[in-house]
Each structure stands twice: as C-alpha cells, then as structure tokens.
Amino acid sequence: MKEFCLFVDGKDVDTGKYEYFPYSDRYIADFKKTYQIISKLKKGEMPEDAEEYIYAKYCVGDNELNKRAIESAYKASKIMRRMSVAKRRKILYDIHKNLVDNREKILELFAIEGHPKKLAEWEFCSMKNAFSKEILDSFKDSIWEEAGSMGEENVYLVRKPDGVVVLVPPKNAAASNSLSAAYCFLGGNAVIVKAPLKTPIATLFVWKNVIGTALKENGAPDGIMNIITGNSKSIMDEWLQNSKVNDIFFFGESENGLEIAKQAHNHNKKAILELSGNDNMFVWAGCDIEGATDSALDAFLGSTQICMLPKNLIVHEQVYDEFKDKLLKKVANLKFGLPSSEETFFTPVVKIKECQEFLDDALNKGAKLLCGGKKVDYTGTPTERGVYFQPTLIEIETDNPEMFNMRVIREENFFPVIPIVKVKSSKEAETKKEKDAEIFKKMLDIAHRNEYGLRASVWVKSAFYTRQFMKNIDNCALLRINSRHIAFSSYLPGQGGVGKTGGPYGEASFLVQKTTHLQGISLTR
Numbered sequence: 001m002k003e004f005c006l007f008v009d010g011k012d013v014d015t016g017k018y019e020y021f022p023y024s025d026r027y028i029a030d031f032k033k034t035y036q037i038i039s040k041l042k043k044g045e046m047p048e049d050a051e052e053y054i055y056a057k058y059c060v061g062d063n064e065l066n067k068r069a070i071e072s073a074y075k076a077s078k079i080m081r082r083m084s085v086a087k088r089r090k091i092l093y094d095i096h097k098n099l100v101d102n103r104e105k106i107l108e109l110f111a112i113e114g115h116p117k118k119l120a121e122w123e124f125c126s127m128k129n130a131f132s133k134e135i136l137d138s139f140k141d142s143i144w145e146e147a148g149s150m151g152e153e154n155v156y157l158v159r160k161p162d163g164v165v166v167l168v169p170p171k172n173a174a175a176s177n178s179l180s181a182a183y184c185f186l187g188g189n190a191v192i193v194k195a196p197l198k199t200p201i202a203t204l205f206v207w208k209n210v211i212g213t214a215l216k217e218n219g220a221p222d223g224i225m226n227i228i229t230g231n232s233k234s235i236m237d238e239w240l241q242n243s244k245v246n247d248i249f250f251f252g253e254s255e256n257g258l259e260i261a262k263q264a265h266n267h268n269k270k271a272i273l274e275l276s277g278n279d280n281m282f283v284w285a286g287c288d289i290e291g292a293t294d295s296a297l298d299a300f301l302g303s304t305q306i307c308m309l310p311k312n313l314i315v316h317e318q319v320y321d322e323f324k325d326k327l328l329k330k331v332a333n334l335k336f337g338l339p340s341s342e343e344t345f346f347t348p349v350v351k352i353k354e355c356q357e358f359l360d361d362a363l364n365k366g367a368k369l370l371c372g373g374k375k376v377d378y379t380g381t382p383t384e385r386g387v388y389f390q391p392t393l394i395e396i397e398t399d400n401p402e403m404f405n406m407r408v409i410r411e412e413n414f415f416p417v418i419p420i421v422k423v424k425s426s427k428e429a430e431t432k433k434e435k436d437a438e439i440f441k442k443m444l445d446i447a448h449r450n451e452y453g454l455r456a457s458v459w460v461k462s463a464f465y466t467r468q469f470m471k472n473i474d475n476c477a478l479l480r481i482n483s484r485h486i487a488f489s490s491y492l493p494g495q496g497g498v499g500k501t502g503g504p505y506g507e508a509s510f511l512v513q514k515t516t517h518l519q520g521i522s523l524t525r
Helices: 024-029 031-042 063-080 085-101 103-112 117-130 133-143 174-186 201-217 232-241 254-266 289-304 317-332 352-364 432-449 463-472
Strands: 002-004 006-008 011-013 018-022 054-059 144-150 153-161 164-168 190-194 225-228 247-251 270-274 279-283 310-316 368-371 392-397 417-423 455-459 478-481 516-524
Touching: 002 201, 006 063, 006 201, 018 024, 018 031, 024 031, 031 054, 054 201, 063 164, 063 190, 063 225, 063 232, 085 103, 085 117, 085 133, 085 174, 085 201, 103 117, 103 174, 103 201, 117 174, 117 289, 133 144, 133 153, 133 174, 164 174, 164 232, 174 190, 174 201, 201 225, 232 247, 232 254, 247 254, 254 270, 279 289, 279 432, 289 310, 289 317, 289 417, 289 455, 310 317, 310 432, 317 368, 317 392, 317 417, 352 368, 352 392, 352 417, 417 432, 432 463, 463 478
Parallel strands: 002 054, 164 190, 164 247, 190 225, 247 270, 279 310, 279 455, 310 417, 392 417, 455 478
Antiparallel strands: 006 011, 006 225, 018 054, 144 153, 153 516, 368 392
16 A cells, blocks of 8 residues: 655655545445445554555645645745746756656556546646746746846846745646646745645645656755645635735635635735636537537546536537537447546546536526436446436527526536537528628627636637637637647646636736736846
8 A cells, every 4th residue: 555645844744644545446336345444444454455445545734734834835935036047947847857757657646546548648738738848938038038228227027936825726636737836936936735635646746756856856945845635724724814825826616716815815815716617619600520529529528527628519500410410429439437447538426416406407498408417327327326427418599598597508517418509590680691790799698698717719710700709709718719628739828717717817827927926127237
C-alpha cells in the first residue's frame, strides 16, 4: 500500500491521521467489500486482501498545519520575489520536462482516481500544452516590459508578485486544474495547495514530484510550495482572516465561489474564480457537420461532469436533422465500463438524483427525449440502483415558450443530459437571407441569456456569419470557431470566465497576470 505525506516548509509531513484511497475499479464493482476494508483499516486492522482493494493511505492535516504552511509561504515569498524572472521561467521549463517524464505515472493515478483513459489523456494534454516553451517565453516577457522612452525618460510596465496564493482545486479534476497555479511561481509568488480530502492522490504526486522537484533543483526557497488537506471550512476561514494570505484561487460551484469572493473582498484579498460553466455550442448552416458532431460528442466525456464541456447544442434548422442523426449514431457507440478500460467514456454521476430532476423538468416543459434517460450500472445495464446515467439527448425547439425556464438550459448542467436546440425561423421570413438573419438573432439571444461565461464554440463556414459570431458573442472567456470545444490553443488561456463563472472581475485568466499587479516605473537619467 502506497503512503502519501503532506508537504510544508520544504519537508514531508506525516500527521499521524490517515484516510484510505481505494482503486476506483474495486470501489465501483464491489463497493460493499471496499467500504468494509476501509472501515477495518481505520480501526487499526489489516485485512489480508486490503492491498487488492486499497491503493494508498494518505495524511490528513488540521488548521495548525495550515497556519504553518501560511508562515512558511510568507517567508518564502519574500525570497522568491527577488529571484530573477529568467530563473523563475527555468522552473516552469523544468515543470514541463518533469510532466512529460512522468506521463505514464500520472495517467495511472488518474485511472486509480476514477478517470477513464479518454478523459485522463485529454487532461494530460491540457497540462502539457499549458507549459509549452512558446507560452512560457511570452509570459516571461510580459513581466518586465520597456514600454518606451521620451527624451531622457524611460518607461517600464512591471508586474509585481502579490505574495501568498492559496488554491482550492476542483474535486473532479484536481491535479490537472491545479497545475495552472504553478504559473504563480513565474510571477514570484508562494503557493499553498489544499488537495481534495477525498481524491488527493494525483494532486499530491504532481505537486511533489513534478512541481516540487523543479523548484528544488532550481534553488527555490523552502516553503515556496506547500500541500495540505483537511476540513475545507476551517482552512478557508483561516485563509480569509490571515493577513499573510494575498490571493485565493478557488474552483467550485458558483454559489459557494461568489460567497467566498465576497468575503475575500471584505478582507482585502484578491479572489480568482473558476466556477460553474454552462457552455453553448452553435452549429450554423453549411458547416463541417462531421467535425461539429465530434465536438458535440465531447459533451458526454466523464458523464458531463466537467465545467468546460459543451452543455447546450444550438443548431440551425437547415442542418438540424443531419446533425441530430449523425450525433445519435455516434452517441450509440459510447461505452460504459470500469475506469481501467480503454473504451470507457463515462464516470459515476455524483448528483444522480438531480440529473433525473433536470431531465424530468425539461420533458415536463415540452422537450422531447431522443435517446437515453435511464440509470445504469458500470456495464450499461439499466437498474434503479445504478450510479451511472445513459448519455441522454433531448430536443427543444425555439418556439417552445418554456425553453428558458428549463433547468437544463438556465442552470449549469453537470449531468449527461444534453439539449439539442433547433433554432427555427418564422413563417414571415421568406428568403434565405431573412431566415438566416432571424436565426442568428435567436442564437445571439440564447448566447446573451447565458448567466455563465466560460467557453462558447461555433461551427460555421460563412465568412459573413463568422465575423458576426466573433463580433457579437462577448460573454465568455474563450470563443472557439471550427475546432473542438474542449481543445486548448497556444497563447490562449484555458481558464477564466465572466458572469457566474468568474464573478464581476472575471475574464480570460492568465495566472501570471491574475496573481501579480501592474506597476508603472518612470526612470529619468
């Protein structure tokens, strides 16, 4: 059985208090036996077959350890800010190298935590892309920039570190999302990571073996990186009240995140928010339907329990039937199974009761069920006790007066229940130009009614409407045109959002900028 310690002030910390992490395959296929073994381990017993079911034991911290982490991070931040930007960039170069070197181990840990291989490989791709040399170089140049000169005056734009950045990554993809916080080191900050109490394994490994190794090899001070676990509320309360914490980087549901941001503001701290998403994908007439349906299929990755997936498919009436038929055929080929299987596409649905409520609400308000709609077990067999849910597509037409009252449209959809919205023109529109203009107006209305603002994507060939989408869709952090909704691009941020996704100060988020502050410097010789 593997053992995972916490990490504070440059040292492993064994707290003497432990939790036990099962192999997800065992947990799903034989929950009762797995639960019994964990219960015995917590009583100090060691069942003979424990190692067949339990991958690791890991330490649990308390608020005293949290306070130690804050003190060590604060001291280290005073040293780190004096390290040259070039040396800080070298740390991130080495993080990228360590990431690539540990690819197979990271994928193995993702699978143990319950991430199907297809999901795990996408996560790793996002991690690797975020630390490419081109991106690192562009960020490095933005930290200290000579803006220009006028006579004897030289003007500089400089980003100075905020200090101590604390991080709460999401439970569903903690390791991959938390990696973005390593950019805080490029800005000269110190970081404290609160690994999720129930799924900390991959996060602990990545921060200690990938990031921690790069920091140590480049002479970063002890305490610059700390990893803790423990009670979320007590840890957050300390962060909010402690004057040595500067920035709070929080992933989670919008309601919780916006309340934390409000409290952070009251305590003169910066809140960096990655909250809920309810992304729209628009499909225009004449586009690449094959590419569009492949992108739409990603909506079911990990049973839709990822914020940046396409959650609503908004389709032009002219291509609606072709799009729907192609997508239904592709959805039928998606496989259930245990996380270790290479073909598995789905994960257990955490809020499966609410999943059924969302579906029933839509059907009661006029949506039409196209496929799915039942709870199943990991083999795909329908059962009322199932913790999986069939990939479900529902049809909604824009002349349905209840459309914007449906929860699946109005709220974040964190379940495999995906609406295909058929955008129809009225009988009054006679020419193709009139129909298209009316349909675009309706699509834009759908876009602007979205209270969340993570991503949007568009599939379109028309040069005119490409420009119209680019010009008019403005309530999202990232707009992708004619590429997979969940893809990542060099030089563009993979995170950030407006509205309920990022709060009132939300935007496309570059962590170097978010965890530093701009200072203008005038030097007259």
